[in-house]
Amino acid sequence: MDTDPQVERSLELPVSPRKVWEYLTDGALLGEWFGGEVTIEPVEGGAVSFDDHRGGLRRGEVEQVEEARLLVWTWSDDQRLSRVEFRLTPTVAGSRLTVLETLIPWEFHHFEPLLLHQQQPFNRGPMALV
Amino acid sequence: MDVQPVFAALADPTRREVLRRLSAGSASATELAAQLPISRQAVAKHLSALSAAGLVERHPAGRDVRYTVTPAPLAEAVRWMGEVGGAWDSRLQRLRSLVE
Numbered sequence: 001m002d003t004d005p006q007v008e009r010s011l012e013l014p015v016s017p018r019k020v021w022e023y024l025t026d027g028a029l030l031g032e033w034f035g036g037e038v039t040i041e042p043v044e045g046g047a048v049s050f051d052d053h054r055g056g057l058r059r060g061e062v063e064q065v066e067e068a069r070l071l072v073w074t075w076s077d078d079q080r081l082s083r084v085e086f087r088l089t090p091t092v093a094g095s096r097l098t099v100l101e102t103l104i105p106w107e108f109h110h111f112e113p114l115l116l117h118q119q120q121p122f123n124r125g126p127m128a129l130v
Numbered sequence: 131m132d133v134q135p136v137f138a139a140l141a142d143p144t145r146r147e148v149l150r151r152l153s154a155g156s157a158s159a160t161e162l163a164a165q166l167p168i169s170r171q172a173v174a175k176h177l178s179a180l181s182a183a184g185l186v187e188r189h190p191a192g193r194d195v196r197y198t199v200t201p202a203p204l205a206e207a208v209r210w211m212g213e214v215g216g217a218w219d220s221r222l223q224r225l226r227s228l229v230e
Contacts, residue, residue, distance in 0.1 A: 005211050009218045013229050023225060033225040080210065099222070101214055 005103040010096060017088040017095045021068040024086055048073050074104070139183035144168065145176045149199060152186060156196045 013020055023029045025042035036052035046062040060075030063083070071086045085100040139145055148162060159177055163170040177197055180186040189196045 005208075007211055007214045007218060009215070009222055011222045011226060013226065015229055020229065023229065029228075032228055033221050035221075035224075082214075097222075097225075099218055101218065103210055103214075 006100065008098065008100045010098045012091065012093065012096055014094040017068045017090050020088055020095050020097055021071075024071050024088075042071065048075060050075070139179050139185055142176070142179075144172075145180055148173070148176050149180065149185060152197055153199045156189070156198045158194050158196050160194075162197075 023033065025040060027039045030038040030040060034050060034052075036050065036054075036056075038048070038050050040046065040048045040062070042062060042065055044062055044065055048058075048060045048062060050056075050058045056077065058075045058077050060073050062071070062073045064070055064072040069088055072083065074081060074083045076082070081104045083102045083104060085102075087098045087100075089096050089098075140149075144166065147166065151157065151162060151165065159170055159174045162177075163173045166173065177186060177188075181188055181197075185200060186197045187200050189198060
């Protein structure tokens with residue numbers, strides 16, 4: 001939906017897309033810039049988890065993978081579900097990384113934890129809202 | 131916001147649709163009924179439930195009543211954008227310093 005809250009950021013980096021891709025798909029490397037402990041199975045349907053070691057825990061699922069070009073996952077803490085898209089494009093100086101995070105419609109998932117008791121949730125595999 | 135009426139209000143797909151349309155702009159019961167395959171009376175009942183749950187606000191305007199989504203969710207969205215934008219700024223700054 002066009003009205004869904006969204007945040008976009010871009011970053012120019014002096015290394016190849018392939019190099020940046022490692023920082024998106026390796027759990028240990030992700031942990032270094034996200035902070036805390038990260039696990040990721042960088043395949044469609046794979047699980048992701050982020051523990052910031054300060055009480056913040058998010059889990060989710062990888063939706064799309066195009067090697068060195070696009071990585072998409074959805075993730076949730078116990079309150080919000082959102083989609084994160086990373087796009088990588090080569091530039092003269094190296095690469096551009098664009099991140100787009102979209103809040104999935106508030107009128108649903110704001111109350112999704114309540115609805116989970118009543119019906120099947122997103123049916124997205126290893127999603128457990130803590 | 132009391133949780134039980136909100137849950138009940140959102141459990142109905144027509145009410146979710148009404149809420150979705152109102153988030154695009156204010157409307158009266160008549161206008162909504164023209165867009166949905168239900169009677170004006172049915173729309174009015176749904177609006178009543180949504181209003182009781184604190185999800186929409188009534189704005190009397192002459193003989194008509196216009197409805198809007200309550201501002202709280204919008205403030206929530208703005209807060210989310212600030213928080214998430216800030217989080218990405220920090221992460222990307224660390225990524226840059228790792229990569230360079």
